[in-house]
Amino acid sequence: MKAVVQDRFGPPEQVLRVTDVDRPEPGPGEVLVRLRATSVNTPDWIAVAGVPYVLRLSARAKGAVRGTDVAGTVEALGAGVSGFAVGDAVIGTKWGSGFPTAGTFAEYTVTRADRLIPKPEGIGFADAAASVMSGMTAHAAVAEVFAAGPGQRILVNGASGGVGTFAVQIARHRGAEVTAVCGPANLDLVRGLGAARAIDYTATDFTAGPDRYDAILDNVLNHPPRRVLRALASGGVYLPNSIGNSGGLLAGLAKMAGATLLGAAGRADVRSVDGGFTPERLTAVADLVASGAVRPVIDRTYPLEETPAAVARMYSHRARGNIVITMGE
Ligand SMILES: NC(=O)c1ccc[n+]([C@@H]2O[C@H](COP(=O)([O-])OP(=O)(O)OC[C@H]3O[C@@H](n4cnc5c(N)ncnc54)[C@H](OP(=O)(O)O)[C@@H]3O)[C@@H](O)[C@H]2O)c1
Incomplete structure (x- = not known):
């Protein structure tokens, strides 16, 4: 063969x-x-x-x-x-x-x-x-580890990738309001998948804005996890989910570890995603x-x-x- x-x-x-x-x-x-x-x-x-x-x-x-x-x-x-x-x-x-x-x-x-x-x-x-793999990871994240539903605001960072395009749609289908973060070429794509708002990460840093989310699925980890937590609403859930599509694998693993430690220290509700x-x-x-x-x-x-x-x-x-x-x- x-x-x-x-x-x-x-x-x-x-x-x-x-x-x-x-x-x-x-x-x-x-x-x-x-x-x-x-x-x-x-x-x-x-x-x-x-x-x-x-x-x-x-x-x-x-x-x-x-x-x-x-x-x-x-x-x-x-x-x-x-x-x-x-x-x-x-x-x-x-x-x-x-x-x-x-x-x-x-x-x-x-x-x-x-x-x-x-x-x-x-x-x-x-x-x-x-x-x-993409579908199961997205489902694990937004339908299981965090059960997205009506009245909830969820931000998907890396919304235009394999996992992100499933996550936007699954969360939207479950009734959540989705904010999708991606590059400028993909804003229309994610809006077409049901995102209520699309943020171009080259123009806007979602961690610095006034909006707060009940969950953040982070498929990129291009921001220090400590900063991402600022965008969580009270009781919000951070789902770090990237071992290196920005900055290389070692950087990705270090940021994942950093996010996990913030959770262990009680700084936020940080949950890992196993899409197995x-x-x-x-x-x-x-x-x-x-x-x-x-x-x-x-x-x-x-x-x-x-x-x-x-x-x-x-x-x-x-x-x-x-x-x-x-x-x-
Ligand atoms: N937990 C699990 O079981 C599991 C399983 C599979 C994958 N994963 C993780 O899920 C993550 C996403 O996987 P995927 O297949 O969706 O990967 P992918 O398709 O490569 O992700 C592409 C996304 O990342 C964005 N991106 C790339 N570089 C960026 C940068 N420098 N700054 C901001 N955004 C950037 C892209 O934005 P634009 O192209 O729009 O600019 C696009 O939205 C991976 O990092 C992987 O580690 C986890």
């Missing part, structure tokens, strides 16, 4: 190549999925770039196939798998225990059956793939998409052969919504 194999850590277009590799076999409890689409997410650019270098001590590069999000059809079942049949359309993830080395940037992948759900008929494979897979969470996202309440925003769809460019686009941190890779018919 064709797969995108990593040779070493470095710039995506220099270290990823499309080649033929053996098709994997499903073991007990696993499913072989013929992929129809996947998407590119934060773990992918981190695992490919290998920055910061300390990461390279724990993650293998040579021969790795990256990619976490699964959208495709069941090709074969491993021993003991029930509930799925060959030919079923499924969505799910390979994320869960570190960076995948036999991931979804390929024509086929093997994943645990308990990390798959049936794909609703009303969703195409590209939209399904776009909805997995649960069948209930992915089903909730898929149902929102299938019903039309939420529309996955796709920056661009790349064929599998152009995966290096797709990962480079993610690494630019400038994608509008989600980056999708398709494997053809």
Whole structure:
């Protein structure tokens, strides 16, 4: 089968190549999925770039196939798998225990059956793939960790990215009033997704303004967390959720740690967001998409052969919504 194999850590277009590799076999409890689409997410650019270098001590590069999000059809079942049949359309993830080395940037992948759900008929494979990590993270943030609802004001920083475009729509659908922060080119995009107000971060610093929010989902952490807290209403919740789409991974991790410490010190209600897979969470996202309440925003769809460019686009941190890779018919 064709797969995108990593040779070493470095710039995506220099270290990823499309080649033929053996098709994997499903073991007990696993499913072989013929992929129809996947998407590119934060773990992918981190695992490919290998920055910061300390990461390279724990993650293998040579021969790795990256990619976490699964959208495709069941090709074969491993021993003991029930509930799925060959030919079923499924969505799910390979994320869960570190960076995948036999991931979804390929024509086929093997994943645990308990990390798959049936794909609703009303969703195409590209939209399904776009909805997995981004959709689950956004859902965890604004529907679970903070249950957005009518009468609440929520600010989404990084509203035009993969997670942000889902978060704006999910919070709005739940009845909250959404303020979306993004770059000047994306103001119309986020307004179209239901944001009541759109703030251009190149012109306005939301942490310095008079407005106060019941929750702030921070997908960028481009402001010191201490300053972000100023924009919280009394009893408001801060959801720091970025390990480095501005300022690099080390800076992102340090700011995340700083935000957590502010919470531990009682300065504010600071809650972490774990967008990991649960069948209930992915089903909730898929149902929102299938019903039309939420529309996955796709920056661009790349064929599998152009995966290096797709990962480079993610690494630019400038994608509008989600980056999708398709494997053809
Ligand atoms: N908790 C979890 O389980 C989980 C899972 C996945 C991801 N994440 C985190 O979620 C975050 C967002 O992920 P994503 O896929 O949405 O990333 P993304 O698509 O790269 O985020 C892009 C967004 O970041 C904004 N941005 C980039 N650089 C900026 C800067 N210097 N200043 C202000 N805004 C800037 C962009 O604004 P414009 O392009 O409009 O300028 C855009 O809104 C990541 O940092 C990641 O660490 C968490």
